[in-house]
Amino acid sequence: MTTPHTPELARLAHRYPVIATLPESARHRLFETARWARVPAGALLFDDHQACEGFPFVVEGSVRVVKCAPNGRELPLYRVAAGETCIISSSCLLGHEDYNARGIAESDTVLMLLPKAEFDALLGEPAFRNFVFHLFAERIADLMQLIEEVAFHRLDQRLAGQLLGKGRVLHVTHQQLADELGSVREFISRLLKGFAAQGLVKLSREQIEILDPAGLRRMASEGRHE
CATH class of the missing domain: 2.60.120.10 (Jelly Rolls)
Structure with missing residues (x-):
């Protein structure tokens, strides 16, 4: 002290x-x-x-x-x-x-x-x-x-929401995102590769570039009003 x-x-x-x-x-x-x-x-x-x-x-x-x-x-x-x-x-x-x-x-x-x-x-x-x-x-x-x-939102929805509102380029590791979402790195990496395949993001070492924020926003909001 x-x-x-x-x-x-x-x-x-x-x-x-x-x-x-x-x-x-x-x-x-x-x-x-x-x-x-x-x-x-x-x-x-x-x-x-x-x-x-x-x-x-x-x-x-x-x-x-x-x-x-x-x-x-x-x-x-x-x-x-x-x-x-x-x-x-x-x-x-x-x-x-x-x-x-x-x-x-x-x-x-x-x-x-x-x-x-x-x-x-x-x-x-x-x-x-x-x-x-x-x-x-x-x-x-x-x-x-x-x-x-x-309880009510899928991990992909939560991840999409987590990526939004932080600028075009995020300097973050997959492990850090997993910690934020209470998940494990392997699941987050798999989802991010899926996002990249859909053209939503571009992945590089400890960096994620947001290519389609509107698409991420739609994914994040899926099911919220059901």
Whole structure:
């Protein structure tokens, strides 16, 4: 853990405006009890069956939260960017449960961790309580959308949608796409070769060029209104 400097405190306040709305005594307790950490990209922040030590504020960077299967496959659940909160951390703290997913730093990340006792105390402040539950509701909506995608849409539809909206040329590996979609590289590679055969994309090493975005869009939307 590191000691915060004034710029970090300023970034914290900028990322999380709710802090400025807390009573001065509550802000003082928050800054006195919080622990700070700088973690490199790829660092494991929490894992399945690990006790939740506190409520994380992401000041810089981002955290990828995934569900892991026994065979090593990962299903991406969501990302926590600066200014956002981790719904699994919140639910573990509120329910007094261990983590049931894995959190990995996507980039060099600066975190402020609010210990559980202070998190419980701050829930008594209406502004902080509303902040936690508002973002909790947003994350639940995101997860429901993910469940809908996995349950009701074919992998080729989801892959087509994943390729859209990121520019004409994507610098991405088949493994990265598989991780994003909770699939395996072999399936994604097979589908991409099919897309290429249809003239939708052009494949090269760690690069995908979009040739027919309208065709991908039609494929992505198939079955959504059935």
